[in-house]
Amino acid sequence: MNMVTCDRCSKLFGSPGPRICPACSKELDAIYKRAREYLRDHDRERLNVRELAEAIGEEAADLDLLVSMGRLRLFDEDDGVTASGDREKLLQDFQKSLNKGKGSQKGQSSSLYVAERYRKKD
Numbered sequence: 001m002n003m004v005t006c007d008r009c010s011k012l013f014g015s016p017g018p019r020i021c022p023a024c025s026k027e028l029d030a031i032y033k034r035a036r037e038y039l040r041d042h043d044r045e046r047l048n049v050r051e052l053a054e055a056i057g058e059e060a061a062d063l064d065l066l067v068s069m070g071r072l073r074l075f076d077e078d079d080g081v082t083a084s085g086d087r088e089k090l091l092q093d094f095q096k097s098l099n100k101g102k103g104s105q106k107g108q109s110s111s112l113y114v115a116e117r118y119r120k121k122d
């Protein structure tokens with residue numbers, strides 16, 4: 001049996017596979033049940049992890065774990081649009097900083113050039 005660190009509480013424990021310790025599994029089971037019940041009663045609401053966590057009074061991180069374990073499927077408002085939007089913005093910022101870098105480099109070298117010419121004249 002391998003020793004693994006629990007994904008939830010960071011405790012070291014012996015596990016044949018799962019990366020969640022038995023204590024956390026039990027807690028997650030309870031949270032999972034509560035989440036399922038809430039979703040069943042509110043099946044028209046498109047909740048994301050944070051909203052569901054607030055609704056059932058649990059930690060969003062625990063629901064995140066359940067989602068990443070494939071036990072829960074939640075509506076994710078951050079999916080797709082925002083992510084690619086962020087990437088585009090990052091790219092734009094990167095491009096901007098590149099252009100800025102080029103500009104200042106140009107400025108530096110041309111002023112150096114001027115200085116050199118000035119020196120040669122003297």
Ligand SMILES: [Zn+2]
Nearest residue numbers: 006009021024
């Ligand atoms: Zn644990």
